[in-house]
Amino acid sequence: xSAPPVPLHRRAVVALGVxxxxxxxxxxxxxxxxxxxxxxxxxVDADSxxxxxxxxxxxxxxxxxxxxxAAVPAxxxxxxxxxxxxxxxxxxxxxxxxxxxxxxxxxxxxLQRRLWRAEQRLQERLVQATLDAESxxxxxxxxxxxxAVAQHREQLA
Amino acid sequence: MTQIEALQTTLAAEHAAVFVYGALxxxxxxxxxxxxxxGVTAAYSLHRARRDELMAQIDAAGADPVAAEPGYALPADLxxxxxxxxRALALEKDAAQTYAYLVANATGATRAxxxxxxxxxxxxGLGFGGRPERLPGL
Numbered sequence: 001x002s003a004p005p006v007p008l009h010r011r012a013v014v015a016l017g018v019x020x021x022x023x024x025x026x027x028x029x030x031x032x033x034x035x036x037x038x039x040x041x042x043x044v045d046a047d048s049x050x051x052x053x054x055x056x057x058x059x060x061x062x063x064x065x066x067x068x069x070a071a072v073p074a075x076x077x078x079x080x081x082x083x084x085x086x087x088x089x090x091x092x093x094x095x096x097x098x099x100x101x102x103x104x105x106x107x108x109x110x111l112q113r114r115l116w117r118a119e120q121r122l123q124e125r126l127v128q129a130t131l132d133a134e135s136x137x138x139x140x141x142x143x144x145x146x147x148a149v150a151q152h153r154e155q156l157a
Numbered sequence: 158m159t160q161i162e163a164l165q166t167t168l169a170a171e172h173a174a175v176f177v178y179g180a181l182x183x184x185x186x187x188x189x190x191x192x193x194x195x196g197v198t199a200a201y202s203l204h205r206a207r208r209d210e211l212m213a214q215i216d217a218a219g220a221d222p223v224a225a226e227p228g229y230a231l232p233a234d235l236x237x238x239x240x241x242x243x244r245a246l247a248l249e250k251d252a253a254q255t256y257a258y259l260v261a262n263a264t265g266a267t268r269a270x271x272x273x274x275x276x277x278x279x280x281x282g283l284g285f286g287g288r289p290e291r292l293p294g295l
Contacts, residue, residue: 088291130260130272140261143272144292147253147279151289154280 046134054129054142055095061122062086063099068111071104075112082119082152089145116156123149163262164215165223167271170255171208172225174248178204180231181241190238196284197245203281204252207274214267242285249282250293257294 062083069079087099104111126146133139178201187194212222234240256275260268279293 085291092292127272127276131269136261136263139268140257140295141292143260143275144257144295146272147276147293148289148291150276151279151283151287151293154283155289 047138050129050132051093051138052095054125055090055093057122057125058086058090058093058145059095059097059099061118062090063102064104064118065115066099067102067104068115072108072111074108075115078156079115082115085148085152086122089148092141092145116153119149119153119156123153158262160263160267161215161218161220163259164211164218164267165220167255167259168208168211168215169223170251171204171211172223173229174204174252175201175208176225176229177231177244177248181235181245184235185238185241193238193242197241200245200249200281203277210270214270246282246285246287249278249285249287252278253282253294 062085065079065082065086067079069076069083072079083099090097104114106114123146126142126149130139130142130146133142178197182194182197182201185194185197215222232240232244235244253275256271256278259271260275263271275294279290282293283289
């Protein structure tokens with residue numbers, strides 16, 4: 001099976017995401033423009049509230065994963081991997097903040113459940129955001145992020 | 158790119174996936190490689206169902222679903238479990254790209270359907286030896 005042409009290469013998708021939150025779209029080339037084979041692109045700020053909301057959710061979940069990983073040695077690797085993934089996804093959306101530290105209490109089992117629930121909730125939010133996005137390119141990026149979370153959840157199961 | 162055109166492109170890809178998975182299943186031993194056989198068989202059934210759903214969506218939109226090619230090129234080296242697993246993983250990565258493309262070019266129920274298919278392809282690839290990626294399908 002040969003894949004169809006991917007309509008936007010990653011750099012262009014990222015540039016669009018950065019543009020949505022009003023930062024400089026460095027590296028954005030002519031392929032960002034709408035045309036045959038290109039996803040729908042509404043006005044630049046149509047999705048900015050959605051992007052801000054999702055970037056916040058990504059950083060919040062990154063903080064949860066990092067904190068739980070630090071609190072439970074058996075979850076250190078997992079927590080670190082998830083935290084880095086979500087932080088990089090937030091960067092794709094133009095959010096350069098670091099995850100805010102948070103505090104957790106509970107047994108290993110409780111914290112593990114909390115981590116799993118946080119990942120599940122994030123995946124659901126990303127899927128919903130994919131459906132809410134006006135921009136096809138942003139929807140594609142958010143769907144890919146949801147798929148990445150699904151892959152990590154599968155490995156944790 | 159209209160939604161119908163994107164659906165047709167996705168259907169063409171699924172026609173190919175069904176063909177190749179059929180060939181992989183024929184080269185997998187049910188008794189000798191039960192886990193791989195089960196994985197390939199399940200993937201074949203799923204992609205066939207997706208193909209049928211795509212045909213129904215396109216038909217419902219009043220267009221003629223694109224037909225399958227008479228045949229598709231298969232890699233010569235498919236005589237080991239490792240080679241079959243590698244080929245199945247490549248199919249799922251291609252499927253993830255295809256559905257990410259459909260997500261970008263569809264709205265509403267079709268986009269929701271494409272997102273579910275993208276997530277499934279990304280996770281299914283892990284069963285064939287894939288590793289989690291930062292942005293599956295892109």
